[in-house]
Amino acid sequence: MFKKFLPSTDVSGQTPLKSSVQRSIRAAVLSQWKIEPETLESIWPKKESLVHVKCKEHISIYTIHGEPLFFQHFDEPLYPTLRLLHKYPYILPMVKVDRGAIRFLLAGAHMMCPGFTSAGGYLPPANAALPAGTPVAIHAEGKEHAVGIGITKLGTEEMRKVNKGVGVEIATHLGDDLWALQKL
């Protein structure tokens, strides 16, 4: 999503959001992520107004004081930025890829199923299976911090069964242009 992203050409405008819209975003964040209202309050205090940065191809980034916090494509689920996820790693469910896949992930490739099902990978157990279309934090074998954020294309159980093709589509990863962008 952010493989090529230049603020000078890809951002079409910044507007402070209406408070009613902010309220709905706050509700959406609380329902979609595993986050307590108090923690969200410390990330995004009620007094601070969220700024909506409109970008090409229906991508919206939400910032506070110029610092990107969430982004969204069209009206798909909200994703945290990778920096935010590093600070609060428990807000998204975790999947793990093996070491061989890191290289490709950092080049922006979508993650294939075998990377999760092999020895170094990790998928949540069957009783906590994730359906398709869930935002997930992608961790890597032997590393402690997340390397990317993506959305599941198959349910985790289905990934185990099919074990072929794209399992998780990457939204943002370490070293992409959103990562490089610390201030907007």
Next chain:
Amino acid sequence: MPHNKQPEPPSAGPQPQPQAPADAPPEPKPPVQVLYCEVCTFPPEYCEFGSSLTRCKEWLQEEHPDLFDKYYSDEALQAKVGTLSLEAQTKLEKDSMKKEAKAEAKADAAMKKKMSSHVTIKRIERNKRKYITAIHGLEAFDIDLKKAAKQFATKFATGSSVTKNAQGLDEIVVQGDVSDEVLEMIEGGVGVLKGVPEKNISVVEEKKKKGGE
């Protein structure tokens, strides 16, 4: 960005932190402090996949020797090799070397280009006694044109703007003949105008053609 803080201990993965007792007022959970490499901006454990591993290693050794031992000691390397076949490992190493060399060459080329690019200060005659000054080529030195224009405007108390010239390139146009002062400012590196070598600046004059209006 929390740079100089220690990262969480390695065992603490994405597990929830200890819960506060239910009757206590709910406290926000503190964020995990993540250390980022100052060379490649990745968390140091991912430096090996970046394009500047040698410099990242140097930096980490200097700033955080304990972490350096953790990531690059023999044992750590051994553990890494254990999970991959030898062949894949050598290939990975080769790739990262190649990547590094490529990134270096790219940085060199960019630097060279920067050094060879020119800033021109052009004095353009508008009427017999009225001039404007156009400054072209500042963007090659990573100067924000809008900010620079604003600086000129406040300094000279005249109009100053960023416009596209005939070639479709951005330049700063300042009203009035301020070419000498602009030259001095760029040479002196005032405000945002930093990093332009003196010999790359030239001042030219453009007279209005006769027979025009």
